[in-house]
Amino acid sequence: LYVLMLACLTCSIGMAMFFLCRAGGMTHWLGFAQALDIVLVSLGWVMVGLYAVESKGGSDVLDGWLTYNNERAELPSTDLQEFDSQLLKTVLEGLNFSLSADMYLQRLAAIYIILLLFRVLSTSVGHARLAIVVKSLTSGLTDLVHLFIVFLIIFWAYVMSGHILFGRRMEEFATLKGSFSYTLQIVLQREYQFQELTVRDLWTSA
Structure with missing residues (x-):
């Protein structure tokens, strides 16, 4: 059903572009929504191709495993x-290829x-x-972008502070990536380990 809808949308966009090109009105038609339609259709076909590759890879892996046994x-x-060593290597290569397609x-x-x-x-609209x-x-949108920039500056300061203050004794802050994730969890969920944070120094934790 999804492939059928995607094919219909592809045909409709293609026909619209064809007739508008012949009429010389392509520049008036190609706006944000139309460009987004083209991107969505293109990504849709890429996803269909990846799904086919993943399904074929999974089937090949299953057949290879049965043949191996x-x-x-x-x-x-x-x-x-x-x-x-020979056959398992082939099966694992096919499995890795299928998993890569699934990840993408x-x-x-x-x-x-x-x-x-x-x-x-x-x-x-x-x-x-x-x-x-x-x-x-x-x-x-302009105000939201400026607010987001200010938030990022303040947030990154807390990330660095958490990594410096707690990185040695808390696994969550041991790396910058972990400190970023844990600080974001505090911001979004308002949940943190108060006892563990304040066990050494209450004032620096505050």
């Missing part, structure tokens, strides 16, 4: 080590959902009440 049962014990598919799916959100927001939300976000 069947052939291994018929071999003498003296040849098992060489047989295992998951990442693209996450990006795809975010792009769909932007597409829905751009479409909602035509709705009277939803347009108020979109216009409010658009008009306040």
